Amino acid sequence: MELMITASTDTLDELLKRDIAGVILGLRPLSQRMEATYDLDAVRTMTAKAKNSGKKVWLNLNVLLHEDDLTTMERTIETIAAFDVDGILFADLSIYHAAERAGMKDRLIYYPETYVTCAPDVAFWAKEAIKTAILSRELTLEDIRAIGEKKTMPISIIGHGYLNMFHSKRELIKTFFDYTQDAIDAEIRGKSFRLVEEIREEPYPVYQDEFGTHIFRHKPLASFQVYDTLGQTVDYFIINTQFYDKARILSIVDDYIALEAGRPVDMKKYDDHDDGFHHKKTDTVQKKGDVR
Amino acid sequence: MKKVELLAPAGDLEKLKIALLYGADAVFLGGRKFSLRARASNFDIADIKKAVAFAHGLGKKVYVTTNIFPHQDDLPGLVDYLKTLEAIGVDAVICASAAVIDAARTHTDLEIHVSTQQSITNSKAADFWVKRGVKRVVLAREVSIGELEKLIPKTLAQTEVFIHGGMCVSYSGKCTLSNTMTDRDANRGGCAHSCRWNYDLFDGDEKLNRDIPFSMGSKDLQTVRYVSKLIDLGVDSLKIEGRMKSIHYIATVVRTYRKLIDDITGEIDVDIPKYLLEIKKAENRLSSFGFMEGMTGIDQQLYNLRSEQPTQEFVGLVHDYDEKTKTATIEQRNHFKSGETLEVLSPNFEPVSFIATDMVNDKGEKVSIARHPKERLRLHIPFPVAKYDMLRKVKKNRIVSRNET
Numbered sequence: 001m002e003l004m005i006t007a008s009t010d011t012l013d014e015l016l017k018r019d020i021a022g023v024i025l026g027l028r029p030l031s032q033r034m035e036a037t038y039d040l041d042a043v044r045t046m047t048a049k050a051k052n053s054g055k056k057v058w059l060n061l062n063v064l065l066h067e068d069d070l071t072t073m074e075r076t077i078e079t080i081a082a083f084d085v086d087g088i089l090f091a092d093l094s095i096y097h098a099a100e101r102a103g104m105k106d107r108l109i110y111y112p113e114t115y116v117t118c119a120p121d122v123a124f125w126a127k128e129a130i131k132t133a134i135l136s137r138e139l140t141l142e143d144i145r146a147i148g149e150k151k152t153m154p155i156s157i158i159g160h161g162y163l164n165m166f167h168s169k170r171e172l173i174k175t176f177f178d179y180t181q182d183a184i185d186a187e188i189r190g191k192s193f194r195l196v197e198e199i200r201e202e203p204y205p206v207y208q209d210e211f212g213t214h215i216f217r218h219k220p221l222a223s224f225q226v227y228d229t230l231g232q233t234v235d236y237f238i239i240n241t242q243f244y245d246k247a248r249i250l251s252i253v254d255d256y257i258a259l260e261a262g263r264p265v266d267m268k269k270y271d272d273h274d275d276g277f278h279h280k281k282t283d284t285v286q287k288k289g290d291v292r
Numbered sequence: 293m294k295k296v297e298l299l300a301p302a303g304d305l306e307k308l309k310i311a312l313l314y315g316a317d318a319v320f321l322g323g324r325k326f327s328l329r330a331r332a333s334n335f336d337i338a339d340i341k342k343a344v345a346f347a348h349g350l351g352k353k354v355y356v357t358t359n360i361f362p363h364q365d366d367l368p369g370l371v372d373y374l375k376t377l378e379a380i381g382v383d384a385v386i387c388a389s390a391a392v393i394d395a396a397r398t399h400t401d402l403e404i405h406v407s408t409q410q411s412i413t414n415s416k417a418a419d420f421w422v423k424r425g426v427k428r429v430v431l432a433r434e435v436s437i438g439e440l441e442k443l444i445p446k447t448l449a450q451t452e453v454f455i456h457g458g459m460c461v462s463y464s465g466k467c468t469l470s471n472t473m474t475d476r477d478a479n480r481g482g483c484a485h486s487c488r489w490n491y492d493l494f495d496g497d498e499k500l501n502r503d504i505p506f507s508m509g510s511k512d513l514q515t516v517r518y519v520s521k522l523i524d525l526g527v528d529s530l531k532i533e534g535r536m537k538s539i540h541y542i543a544t545v546v547r548t549y550r551k552l553i554d555d556i557t558g559e560i561d562v563d564i565p566k567y568l569l570e571i572k573k574a575e576n577r578l579s580s581f582g583f584m585e586g587m588t589g590i591d592q593q594l595y596n597l598r599s600e601q602p603t604q605e606f607v608g609l610v611h612d613y614d615e616k617t618k619t620a621t622i623e624q625r626n627h628f629k630s631g632e633t634l635e636v637l638s639p640n641f642e643p644v645s646f647i648a649t650d651m652v653n654d655k656g657e658k659v660s661i662a663r664h665p666k667e668r669l670r671l672h673i674p675f676p677v678a679k680y681d682m683l684r685k686v687k688k689n690r691i692v693s694r695n696e697t
Binding site: 064065066067068069070092093094096097098112113114115116117118119120121123124125136137138139143146147163165166167168169170171172173175176177178179180182184191193194195196197198200202203206213215217277280281282283284 | 330361362363364365366367388389390391393394395410411412413414415416417419420421434435439442443446461462463465466467468469471472473475476477479480481482486487489490491492493494495500501502503504505506507508510583587588589590592593595
């Protein structure tokens with residue numbers, strides 16, 4: 001598997017020194033749920049630096065676009081065409097259209113978060129001749145293996161980090177405080193709060209930004225235990241660094257590099273992580289005994 | 293003026309008949325496979341066949357939802373199922389997954405509609421699917437009237453817009469709250485509606501919500517004031533949500549929008565307050581206009597309460613009417629008494645009130661109180677009614693006498 005890591009100006013230099021395949025950058029205003037996002041000039045500079053280090057660069061353009069956003073997006077894609085990026089993550093299908101027009105279709109990486117759930121989905125995007133698709137975040141290891149065995153193009157997963165589990169266009173935090181008329185000291189936009197459901201002791205990171213309200217799983221995903229298994233079918237393993245500080249990011253990356261090189265990893269460092277949906281098969285009906 | 297379709301939900305065959313008789317041009321239903329409502333579906337293949345026959349007999353359409361995002365082990369039987377739907381004569385399938393769309397396109401000539409689960413918010417995304425054999429796109433509920441005005445002229449797709457019913461507070465198809473919190477897959481029909489639960493919001497250790505729980509639940513959508521504009525904009529289909537709702541809800545909501553659309557397209561002066569009053573008779577949750585005006589605010593959210601209030605006003609469903617004796621046979625649905633003022637809701641005429649009298653049960657015994665659910669009763673109704681007409685209680689200020697209609 002090739003290791004791709006989301007990066008910021010804070011971590012880029014250190015990441016480029018490491019044995020990773022490349023970095024994923026955030027571009028304003030087309031990226032969301034990233035550790036950091038940058039304007040075109042900064043992205044151009046960061047891209048050049050990474051390429052000079054022999055690393056791949058992917059841009060994460062994962063926003064959902066409304067009609068008024070299209071012109072800006074299309075101009076941005078035309079500008080990006082001059083950058084030497086290797087991949088463009090997209091969720092909104094309007095970006096497919098713009099990238100195709102700019103001659104960059106083969107660099108597209110489909111990243112709708114929840115839509116690529118079976119082998120025929122991958123086959124559909126293979127026929128569209130894009131670079132890869134990122135599998136849905138709630139798949140089990142068995143689901144991933146089954147898809148991988150039938151894949152007709154490279155497949156990717158978010159292998160490590162906080163997984164988003166809810167995105168509303170609504171400004172749910174602001175609206176709530178508008179309703180209660182409680183003055184709060186904290187700046188709402190961009191600030192991370194925690195949400196705790198009344199019968200569950202699981203604090204979910206939540207924040208609101210210009211794209212709406214985002215809620216994440218309470219524990220970040222770690223895939224050390226299943227890394228070898230994933231490696232049998234997955235081509236790109238993505239580490240999402242959102243919510244981690246620099247030291248932790250570099251430590252995580254070093255651990256996956258160690259694993260790739262066959263060295264052991266101290267799993268005690270990851271007691272605050274879990275294995276996401278790797279072994280958690282979801283159902284469509286309420287299980288007996290569940291409160292809800 | 294372009295003809296707009298009124299599309300209604302059908303949770304079972306009875307609701308399907310009610311929706312079509314009360315004015316829907318088409319209905320959508322979920323079968324027992326590949327649908328987000330599969331676990332609650334009352335439609336096996338034989339029922340879908342009956343549904344299609346009934347709808348086509350009225351010159352109307354049936355769309356079948358195949359709108360899950362299937363995992364690998366959900367796939368067996370998909371192609372056969374789609375072929376069967378085609379053979380039965382369903383008018384379209386509503387799909388969310390590329391895999392399902394591709395299977396329908398490759399193995400059948402079924403008309404394909406892309407579900408709102410794809411959260412399509414712009415014309416280019418809609419056209420992506422049109423170029424891959426899709427005819428219609430059900431737009432995301434997050435698209436405003438102002439955005440529709442720009443989107444519709446630019447897309448090649450037929451557009452379908454939600455006008456009434458429940459709303460996901462998340463972008464549809466993007467939410468895995470339920471997967472994480474309850475192990476139930478929202479995108480395969482297991483949504484536990486975790487977004488409607490109560491939460492506390494913390495900044496560090498400080499709890500920020502003081503007197504009431506933090507909640508995210510959305511009011512239902514209600515767009516009586518916006519239908520005229522939606523028709524002007526050229527929306528192809530106006531969609532009512534609610535396959536789990538009662539027949540009274542379906543009848544009232546469908547009938548109200550039917551009359552409203554007919555008034556608008558017939559260029560008759562539209563009495564908006566009348567329609568708002570009528571649709572309120574069906575509501576059991578608070579409602580608002582969603583994203584029609586742009587970004588939502590307090591008025592679109594539910595705070596400090598669960599607003600579900602079961603409607604008790606629907607008291608009986610007409611099975612038959614004897615014109616000679618002016619006696620209706622009905623099935624009881626809620627408690628009512630002899631001497632109470634009731635109202636007939638019918639697809640054929642405006643609501644008319646009467647006094648419930650001469651009530652008799654199946655054994656011929658006089659009944660003063662109808663208290664047994666589903667009991668068949670006969671009672672005097674002084675004007676002709678028909679099968680599928682409904683009886684409901686009315687408040688005094690809502691009574692419309694026969695002479696006024």
